[in-house]
């Protein structure tokens with residue numbers, strides 16, 4: 201059994217990692233799998249416990265990101281307290297991968313998995329639920345409180361599946377996209393239900409605020425044929441009306457994105473698609489953008505972070521604002537909706553650089569923008585450097601409060617800049633008009649919730 205904990209968020213989507221694990225164990229271990237998405241179904245812990253007792257699974261895995269760490273640990277403890285049976289409980293996902301010791305302590309789980317879950321869970325199921333001596337599986341016996349192994353060596357992540365095509369497509373029938381509310385990524389979509397497809401795992405870039413590079417190390421890609429098969433399945437069997445490629449970097453390899461776009465065209469797949477997780481601006485060019493548009497890409501998202509080149513350098517972004525701006529203009533010319541994401545409070549940030557970023561965003565060709573406060577995510581290089589000096593409090597809203605504040609700024613200044621950025625960005629006739637036209641009625645509730653989350657209604 202897999203559990204996705206419930207927590208207060210307006211960002212909701214099918215849990216891809218769990219759906220991959222479910223499909224994998226069904227195929228390779230012939231096991232039955234039950235998934236409880238307590239977030240989608242808004243289930244209380246009591247209700248989850250009731251289902252656990254009723255279904256009586258052999259082993260229970262809990263998905264855990266930093267954003268819902270407390271809830272994941274809470275449900276784990278409650279399952280371990282069930283008197284009738286000593287359930288085997290484990291946690292996996294990004295947070296336990298980088299914080300295995302505290303996760304084990306706080307959750308009272310039997311073990312945690314560091315890294316990708318496919319191979320460890322297969323070994324555990326093949327081994328009569330014995331979880332000892334498996335790479336990437338940690339208990340309080342083989343782990344020290346500084347997250348090193350008992351012999352003092354850094355922990356090893358789980359073995360990975362090198363050929364992604366051997367992993368079956370996510371277990372979509374278990375949690376079909378149509379069963380999710382109409383705002384999966386908190387972005388405004390054109391069609392519902394929305395299908396999610398990931399063509400790769402990993403990112404070779406080294407941005408210091410991101411944990412992806414340390415989680416995966418390098419990049420593995422599915423074959424284009426394998427991706428197209430899933431896209432066709434999602435359109436035909438799941439009735440999806442829009443497609444989101446949620447790779448860390450869909451356009452990373454030029455040949456690959458060209459092959460993918462051509463395959464969508466050759467297979468006559470007519471669907472609006474987008475890249476809501478952002479692509480690197482230095483990994484697109486005029487020809488690629490035009491082809492993407494031709495094959496159905498209507499929205500492209502860029503991770504911009506800051507308009508100040510020194511800050512981009514400080515966080516090892518590996519791009520300049522001039523390069524980024526050029527790609528935004530090219531995407532705009534190609535006829536796509538352009539979206540950019542910015543982070544305030546990165547190392548080197550001052551009032552002047554924040555103003556520069558807001559001014560840039562407002563006057564750019566971006567149609568949509570997201571402005572965030574810096575979170576110091578476990579697994580990121582910034583976390584390694586700063587975790588002793590920042591306040592990683594997992595209880596507050598994950599997006600509306602910075603974990604760390606540069607010397608010459610205050611939290612209030614950062615949060616006010618975010619509010620100001622949203623208002624000045626969107627209160628432009630062109631953007632406001634386009635946005636209002638794009639928001640489907642079904643999504644209004646989620647948009648309002650996100651605005652409240654960002655304190656956008658507070659006046660300063």
Ligand code: B12
Nearest residue numbers: 213215216217261262265266267292293313316317411446
């Ligand atoms: C797509 C995506 C989203 C999508 C969909 C998320 C989803 N529900 O699947 C959306 C936009 C909704 C999203 C939201 C958020 N995301 Co996000 N997202 C990603 C992204 C780019 C890909 C996730 C993915 O599908 N990976 C592919 C699958 C195969 O990997 P996986 O989910 O990690 O699962 C594997 C392993 O982790 C492990 N595993 C996972 N769970 C379990 C459980 C058990 C029991 C076991 C054994 C193993 C295991 O096995 C899986 C298969 O190999 C990742 C970055 C990345 N490359 O992973 C960020 C990432 C996961 N997101 C991140 C964040 C911060 C968020 C938000 C909190 C953002 C916000 N401000 O609200 C929200 C969380 C809301 C939510 N409901 O989950 C961070 C998490 C950092 C952290 N320390 O927790 C990441 C790592 C990006 C980053 N900045 O570094 N996200």
Ligand code: SF4
Nearest residue numbers: 403405407410412448
């Ligand atoms: S922010 Fe994007 S480009 Fe940078 S390391 Fe993370 S996934 Fe890669």
